[in-house]
Each structure stands twice: as C-alpha cells, then as structure tokens.
Amino acid sequence: MGFLSSFGGQPAKIKNGVYFSPGDECLQAILQFIRSAQNSLQVCVFTISDDRITQALIDAFRQGLEIKLLTDNEKLFDKGADIRELAKEGLEIRVDNTPNHMHHKFAVADHSHVLTGSYNWTRSAALYNHENVLVTNDKFIAAAYSRHFEELWAEMVPFR
Numbered sequence: 835m836g837f838l839s840s841f842g843g844q845p846a847k848i849k850n851g852v853y854f855s856p857g858d859e860c861l862q863a864i865l866q867f868i869r870s871a872q873n874s875l876q877v878c879v880f881t882i883s884d885d886r887i888t889q890a891l892i893d894a895f896r897q898g899l900e901i902k903l904l905t906d907n908e909k910l911f912d913k914g915a916d917i918r919e920l921a922k923e924g925l926e927i928r929v930d931n932t933p934n935h936m937h938h939k940f941a942v943a944d945h946s947h948v949l950t951g952s953y954n955w956t957r958s959a960a961l962y963n964h965e966n967v968l969v970t971n972d973k974f975i976a977a978a979y980s981r982h983f984e985e986l987w988a989e990m991v992p993f994r
Contacts, residue, residue, distance in 0.1 A: 848947045853967040860953045860967040861960045865890050871943035874900040876983040878938045881909035882955045888916040903927045906936040928990035942980045947971045
C-alpha cells in the first residue's frame, strides 16, 4: 500500500503519496490524480498504452477538464499506443520533433499538484516492472513542472 499524507487536518482531494509497482498502486494513483483534477491537466509522458488511463483521460476531458498532452513522436506507432484514440476524442496533443526521445513521465493538475516517477503509463508497468510514482502539492515543484511543460509545449508540434 502507498504512503499517503495530507496537510492542515483535512484530506486533500489529491493526496500526496509514494507508490510502487508491480501491482496496481501506481495505476490507482494516476487514475485518482486524473479524476481529482478540477480545471486543467498537463500530461507529459513517453507513451500511453494502458486503456484504463486512456479512459480516465477521455472521461475527464468529456467532463470539461482542459487537457494538454505531450508525448514522444516515435511511440505513436507502437502496438497498443492510445495517443491516436485520445486525439480522435479532441484532446490537444503535441509530439516531440527532435532527434531525442521525450521520455518524461509527469502530470500537473490545476498548476498545483504534480505526479511524477519512473512509471510508464502502460499495462506492462503495472504487471511486470519495478516502478514508482510520487504525488506532491509542493508549490515550488508544481510551478517548476508546469513551467517546464509550457517550455516543451512551445517546442513541440501539434499532432494531427
């Protein structure tokens, strides 16, 4: 079970925590993070091929959440990659157009909470890999990740 904490005596909607896989801890942390975002979600991940995460993103988008997604251009063509499905739903997606891989795995909810770690947003990460996820509401960390996301967003090209 993940280590959870909250501050100020009242549990936060997005809880600070540390999670590990294999197992469903990391997946559940990601799903809870997506579902708890109130206004916006900046997602910067190498790839998404876990249908449960894809569906949570689609559901949040359909409920009016502003979602921007950055991903690696070469991973678009992997078997099981869900980026095309997310684009068909109308999510705003940009892809890396540099010779480097966009290998980040982080998300920022409402410019105030960060989810990051080694965990790839894939089903195999939950089943087979030793991975980790960290969720924090540290305002300096959230500002740095959000700023970096915006820098990458400006560099990358729209996915069509």
